[in-house]
Amino acid sequence: MNHFRDFSIKSKLMLAILSILFVSLSAYSAFILAMNYQRNTTTLLNESTLQAHLIADYSITPLLFSDLTGAEEILNKLTSIPNINSAVMYDESGNVFAAYSRDKESPSHQEKINTFIESSQFINNELIISSPVSHNDQIYGAIIFHVSTLAIPKELLEYAFLLFLGMVAIIIFSLLMIYRLQNYITLPIINLAKTAQEISLSEDYSIRAQKMYADEVGHLYDDFNSMLGKIEQRGREREEAETISRTYQAHLERLTNELEERVQNRTGELQESLTNLQSAQSQLIESEKMSALGNLVAGVAHEVNTPLGISITAASIFKNELKTVKNLLDNNKLSKSALEHFIETISEADEILIKNLDRAALLVRNFKKISVDQSSEEKRNFELNEYLLEVISTFKNELKHRPVELKLEFDDKQLLMESYPGAISQIVVNMLQNSLLHGFDYEQEGEIILKTIHKENSVEIIFEDNGKGVEKTVEHKIFEPFITTKRNKGGTGLGLNITYNLVNQQLKGSIKLDTHYENGARFIIEIPYKV
Template sequence: MTDRAIKLSIRSLFLWVVMTIAAISLVSTSGLSIYTQINAYRYELDNRANLLSKMTANAVASPLRNSSQALVEESLQFLDAADKVLNVHIYKTLPDGSNTLSAVERFASYNKGGQLLIPGKQKQLVNLDQTPLLTEDNDYLESSREIFDQETNEVLGWVYLRMSADGFSQHVIKTVLVNLGIMLFLLVFSFLLALRFQRRATAPIEKLSFFLQRTSRQRDYSARAEPSNIKEIDVLSDDVNIMLSRIQEYMHKQRQAEEQHRKLNASLEEMVSQRTNALKDANQALIQTLEKLHEFQRQIVQNEKMASLGDMVAGVAHEVNTPIGLGVTASTMMLDRLAVIERDFENKTLKASAMKRFMDESHENLNIIYRNLNRAAELISSFKQVAVDQSSESSRTFCFAQLVNEILLSLQPRLKKLQHNINVDCDPTLCVETKAGPINQIIINLIMNSVIHGFENIEKGQIDICAELITTNKLKIVYRDNGIGIPSDIRKRIFDPFVTTKRGQGGSGLGMHLVYNLVTQALNGSISITSEVGSGVEFVIVFPVSSAKTS
């Protein structure tokens, strides 16, 4: 499609259009002329045949009424003057009076000199009546007419006339040849005239096309197209000149803009270089500041852990002091009672009742000493394990419920003065292998967060700690309380460092940040929070474990 459009030129298109229009017009006109002339000649021939058959019918009517064959044939001799008439047959109606074609017979004939008698045409008389017909070879024209008695208006018979039509074929051929000759002459004349007008119409276009090609190759937009004597081409040349002037103006502005752009690029490169150096210095200072900030943050987090451990040490020391003091008091009392028994024994004044009282008191004091020393041992063991877990980053296998109980036991000095209830929902036989230290610190921070923030102005709160295996190597811890909840503005950044509602009241804002870091970094897990004001808070912690089993 594209190749054909490229090869088709205005010159050939103009020539083809003109010649097509001329050919269609000439063929239509010639065809109409040939058809009209042939019809006119045929009409004239038909009229002549009808006239001769009518004259013949009138001439033989009277002799045919008298049934005189000689008079009929004599009446037909006037046809010698008609050079086209070849044969004439006179058919007479039979005496039975029937007017059907089967009731007629040939009565007389006329044949031009040298023409043979033709067979009967009775069956064609009606078809030829007033409608002359050409034979298939267009050589003869046949016609028929009824013969009437003028007095009685009866049908006496029929006239059959056959005349030559060779002039008709010659006339048709002559007419066709003359029209074809005229048509060919006019086509040649139209072609020559189209060529002349084609050159006059396409020469300005070719000139303008050559001008545009030269302008595009040389990029000489100052050139202008010459005017043309054709109005449309002249308008096109003016439009091309306007376009060239605008292009020239645009190119001038573009060169100015490029010059300004080069100058701007030079100054911009220098400015970018200065800004890049300044940005490098600022980035270096920012990196150093960020490293210091991370160092300070790690130090603060470590201080937070040590502060938590210090609070625990103070609480455990205070808690251990009471059972040890009771044990010391009971042992001193035992020493006093033992000295009295020794003195009475040496003086031989020892009585059975005194010995029995000494044994009862000894039994009671030893029970007191055992219970308090066992209590102190449990506190010290729990504190030792919690302290080891907090300072250790290695994995170990432990019972999760026992770990939570040890944490609660170490927090007992802080929690015994409060009425909050802590409920642990966990399979007591669940043992996992993972890092106990981060879990220890996470649960301590969550519990202390609930005590300090969640249960503010609440005398008796409820804390639920649930733990379960969701897969064979993934543990889920759910921590919830029924405290005052967390506002939405705080909840969105609860895990950010230094976010606290107790600013200036001892809150550092690092507790939940430490929890988030321990869950995501130390345990490689995830933590999510759900809370509404007045509806408490729920933390869901999920992290992988090396192994898990129940025993």
């Protein structure tokens, strides 16, 4: 069945017609043969029954008078009927009275019978007919024929052969007619398939199928040619669109190349500008750091100047008292009271000198430590609260000239750090300077609170002031570079940006502005104990 699908239309059509024709003729022949068999059987039965009745009528006299010779003469007349194999005449007692057999060597059926009724039945290849011999309802005996039925299948076979010859003739004639007529059906389809194949190979959609007839296949030709026309039209439109597309593509490529060239040039300019900007930013950051360090130096210098001045005064007292004692000693006028006064004065001056020199030395040491930390990026261990006190001691000069008080609220626990102290000192200085510069006018009173709060793995450093606070317009961008409200009053806009980068990048912490704080400005810095 699968191979049938691959046959040509011509072959499929021929096979389909022949199959239908063969099945129809076979069914018709079977029907005719069945009818003939039925007719022949009925004819044989009717003729044999009629012959049995005739022989029965002729047998009345021989049976009535026990004329055996007459009975045999009557039965021998059956010789002219070739399909009767044998016949037996029975008397009224059911005994065989006379018998006839076509085959002399095969005896006829001569069994005694008990009933005298009209009957017929087919057994094996024989028709057995029983006909009673009677007259005026008086039974004198019976006649039984054994009729051969072999002639019936022989006749059917001969008739079937004739039907077969007729079928062959009809099929041959049909083949000739199909072969002749199929060109009207399959040839247009084959030509259409060849045209489609030609178009497929050449891709020439201007080719048209030549219509042969105005039937359904002709309509198929019309639709096929219409489809080719649409494809050809779309092909032309596609070619036109592709031509336009190539033109635009070339134009677009030219514009793209020009744009890429411009972008490259602009990128180079931007890269150069960015390099210059980064260089300028680095310089500003360094300038900011140096400014902070300069402020630190100025503050330390001012702080050191006071104890050094007192120390110089104490040294002058030493000099004057020594000079006075020497004059008294040279003139032999040194008294005990004068000596005691000298010793007491020298002791007081010595105590003042030592105390102020120690203070100056402490300031110098703190300055050295802070300045080294600020210029170094090394990590070390330190206690945060103590270190913040050292940083603040170098910043007191900034606060002396301003009516602003610095309050310290340190956590009671030891805050042991393994971090970068230079970054922390830079952050503290930047935040204090930011409060002084932006939070208060020069003569405005106020306070700055520096807090430390211990947490599990980190510490919070909080800077609070009760100054002007942060303007709403700059809250969201306060840590961006060059953002300042004191552009012409000493602000560079880098202090908080430097602080932000130090906290996030170097100290791995975070810094945020508390926008809900309403009494000034509040910055919360959280850094880990160990970086």
